Amino acid sequence: MTKRRSAASAPTDARPPLDQEQDDWGLLARAGDPDALRQLFERHRRYVYRLAWSTVSDESLAEDITQEVFLRIARGHRRWRPRAAFRTWLYRVVCNTARELARRRLRASPTSTDADGHLPERAAPPRDARLGDLAPALAALPARQREVVVLRHLEGLSTRETASVMRCRTGTVKAHLHRAMHALRNRFTSPRAR
Numbered sequence: 001m002t003k004r005r006s007a008a009s010a011p012t013d014a015r016p017p018l019d020q021e022q023d024d025w026g027l028l029a030r031a032g033d034p035d036a037l038r039q040l041f042e043r044h045r046r047y048v049y050r051l052a053w054s055t056v057s058d059e060s061l062a063e064d065i066t067q068e069v070f071l072r073i074a075r076g077h078r079r080w081r082p083r084a085a086f087r088t089w090l091y092r093v094v095c096n097t098a099r100e101l102a103r104r105r106l107r108a109s110p111t112s113t114d115a116d117g118h119l120p121e122r123a124a125p126p127r128d129a130r131l132g133d134l135a136p137a138l139a140a141l142p143a144r145q146r147e148v149v150v151l152r153h154l155e156g157l158s159t160r161e162t163a164s165v166m167r168c169r170t171g172t173v174k175a176h177l178h179r180a181m182h183a184l185r186n187r188f189t190s191p192r193a194r
Contacts, residue, residue, distance in 0.1 A: 024043070149184075
């Protein structure tokens, strides 16, 4: 019988305390104020960037997405109401922005090859000290598997929270996580990796 990890054993720095959650919604309500927007940016920019990169695997596009997310927050702060945890809501804003900007970028470049007819190289993964050698391996995973790994292991969300954020069932999260961990294990234990 396997032992399940309790919510109490989850990393404490992954989820903000309840008072910070309320403060984030309060800052969002005042996002027209440059100081409030700056505080939101400083508090969540790394989180937004990691999520953006986990969606698009492109450092430059992830930076553009991060900027666009905070511009959208500044422009639309009056429309948004707290219906979920702040980070869950922010995740949805990041995903929607990432998909939109990726579609725009794809439409802007009609061919997927360079002038010589070669496919472009995959973008370098983000320079996150916590990732180390794992970053290139994460970049090689399919988007949904990469998202699950980032949310579960880097952001410290539970399976249920990850499912809520990704708008899927817990079984789907478990399946993506299983496939991702299997791919990562194979990558790091294969004779070529040594």
